[in-house]
Amino acid sequence: MTSSEAGDAAAAVAVTAVPTPVPAAAARAALPHDDAVEHVADVFSLLGDPARVRILSALLNGRMRVRDLAAAVGSSESSVSHALRLLRAHRVVSVHRHGREAHYEIDDAHVRALLQLALDHVGHANPLHPVGDEH
Amino acid sequence: MTSSEAGDAAAAVAVTAVPTPVPAAAARAALPHDDAVEHVADVFSLLGDPARVRILSALLNGRMRVRDLAAAVGSSESSVSHALRLLRAHRVVSVHRHGREAHYEIDDAHVRALLQLALDHVGHANPLHPVGDEH
DNA sequence: CCAATATGTGAATGGTTGTTCATATGAGCA
DNA sequence: TGCTCATATGAACAACCATTCACATATTGG
Numbered sequence: 645m646t647s648s649e650a651g652d653a654a655a656a657v658a659v660t661a662v663p664t665p666v667p668a669a670a671a672r673a674a675l676p677h678d679d680a681v682e683h684v685a686d687v688f689s690l691l692g693d694p695a696r697v698r699i700l701s702a703l704l705n706g707r708m709r710v711r712d713l714a715a716a717v718g719s720s721e722s723s724v725s726h727a728l729r730l731l732r733a734h735r736v737v738s739v740h741r742h743g744r745e746a747h748y749e750i751d752d753a754h755v756r757a758l759l760q761l762a763l764d765h766v767g768h769a770n771p772l773h774p775v776g777d778e779h
Numbered sequence: 780m781t782s783s784e785a786g787d788a789a790a791a792v793a794v795t796a797v798p799t800p801v802p803a804a805a806a807r808a809a810l811p812h813d814d815a816v817e818h819v820a821d822v823f824s825l826l827g828d829p830a831r832v833r834i835l836s837a838l839l840n841g842r843m844r845v846r847d848l849a850a851a852v853g854s855s856e857s858s859v860s861h862a863l864r865l866l867r868a869h870r871v872v873s874v875h876r877h878g879r880e881a882h883y884e885i886d887d888a889h890v891r892a893l894l895q896l897a898l899d900h901v902g903h904a905n906p907l908h909p910v911g912d913e914h
Numbered sequence: 915c916c917a918a919t920a921t922g923t924g925a926a927t928g929g930t931t932g933t934t935c936a937t938a939t940g941a942g943c944a
Numbered sequence: 945t946g947c948t949c950a951t952a953t954g955a956a957c958a959a960c961c962a963t964t965c966a967c968a969t970a971t972t973g974g
Contacts, residue, residue, distance in 0.1 A: 665882050668847035671837040675851065676903035681836070684897045685829040692824030693932075697816050702806040710951060712803035716810065723933060725952055744941040744950050747800050754900040758893060762819045765889040768811035828962075845921060858963055860922055879920050879971040 687755060690734055691762075695719050696727050700750060700759055701768075703737065707749035822890060825869055826897075830854055831862050835885060835894055836903075838872065842884035 676684070691697060698717035702708060710728065714721040728748055731737045738751035750756050811819070825831060833852035837843060845863065849856040863883055866872040873886035885891050 664841070665847065665880075666837070666841040666843050668843075668850035671840060671843060671847065671851035672853075674837070674840055675833060676836055676898055676901070680898065680901045680903045681829050681832050683901050684894075685827055685832045687897060688823045688832070688893075689827030692820055692827040694816050694820040695932080697820045697823070698810060701811055701816070702801070702809070705806060705809055706799070706801040708801050708803075708806060711949095712800065712806065715803035716806035718807075720934075721951075722935080722953090726932075729952075745800075746951060754897070757900075758823075758896060759819075761893060761896060762822065762889070763811055763815065765892075766811070766815045766818050768815050769809075830962075846919095855964075856921075857923090857965080861962075864922075881921060 686734070687736075687758070690731065690736060691755070691759060693727075695723065696731065697759070699724060699727055699731070700736070700755070701763065703748060703750045704756065704760065707740070707747040709745050709747060713748065821869070822871075822893070825866065825871060826890070826894060828862075830858065831866065832894070834859060834862055834866070835871070835890070836898065838883060838885045839891065839895065842875070842882040844880050844882060848883065 675681075691700070695717065698719075699713060702713060702716045708716070710721060710724055713728075714724040717724065719727075728737060728739075732739060732748075736750065736752045736755050737748050740747045740749070810816070826835070830852065833854075834848060837848060837851045843851070845856060845859055848863075849859040852859065854862075863872060863874075867874060871885065871887045871890050872883050875882045875884070
């Protein structure tokens, strides 16, 4: 029953269901607070780099050492270490030390959810327990 | 070296339930393809700017004119226009022309979902019909 | 047609960012 | 104790990016 487009032409300021542009004041009032905006953009920014997407995608399957992480994603160990430092500073990953090794894992459920949703959207072939391996 | 235990470790790649670091080869095989990674990072990158987050947050409530959008988010019209151009190039928003006005709206369900999920995570006060505290 | 309005765009710019190279720390091993 | 592996870090450099300013395009009203 959504075909009724007439009638509410006068009182259509409140709820938007018709092609009526939202006025500036209403949109401004509905905007998230600056803190929220800043934080959201910050998180998205962290996910906005292919190298970090690869690192976090690898970490979706479990904790990994820096060395293996670098080998898996095809970046230098230094580059990966820098990336992990950034992610750690933002509490996206956490590290557990075992001797001279450092095991990293994703420590932010929100980031994990966002990444998984995005990967789902593009139809990835990611998880470890999926269809039988090739060859 | 390192073949002392890494060799048979690959044979035990069945199910991960113990704090065993994921080996590099397994993680590499489970990585999304380069195209997917690039695209995902691209989308996140678009959402990684506070100005664009504000613009898209405003557009969550419905289509808007450039002018009102600028007023709502507190940026210059030129800046908003540049941002919309970028978002349009990536098919995130679409535009409908009405005379000299341009009505923009979100045209990417995936981006909308990602943004809404992120805003939910930070506890925004965004939607037009939100908290029932008022009435 | 002219003026005003609404939006689009190009160049310049100041700031940010990711990578590399070199080196440092620090734990295990012979 | 020295030596090597695993990771961390700092400086530097190039690439990218968002904003501003000035101007262009296009449409409506008088």
